[in-house]
Amino acid sequence: MGNKFLIILLMGFFACANSKYSDIDALIEKVKVQRVGLSPTQIAILKNPFIDEKKLKKVIKIQKIKKARKKQRIVYRLSSIFDNRAKINGRWYRVGAKVGRYRLAFIDSIKGFVVLKNKNRSLTLFLHRKSKKIKLFRIN
Secondary structure: OHHHHHHHHHHHHHHHHHHHHOOOOHHHHHHOOOOOOOOHHHHHOOOOOOOOOOHHHHHHHHHHHHHHHHHHOOOOOOEEEOOOEEOOOOOOEEEEOEEEOEEEEEEOOOOEEEEEEEEEEEEEEEOOOOOOOOOOOOOO
């Protein structure tokens, strides 16, 4: 009895499955039809989507140069001013001396700043107080 019930159940399942997917054959026939694409002349006009090796090498070279420029950035720190000289990054400089890519253009010991200039930019460096308890004063 159990085997007959199982066989009837399976036959019913296959009958439902067959009626459920009857349109699959029609879809497969639609896919088999040859589709029309671009003509060879239209393909020749299109721009190549892949970058060629020459352009790739040029782009990589430019990126390396940009990374190198970023690494060469120097932070200038003014630590003291004394007798018309300024101590920048641990070295003493006078007006007109070359400090990295800049020239020391101006020293103001009263306000506590110096101006560094090059062709394109000018930097103003101020004295840094480590503590408010330390007072800066000018000796005449």
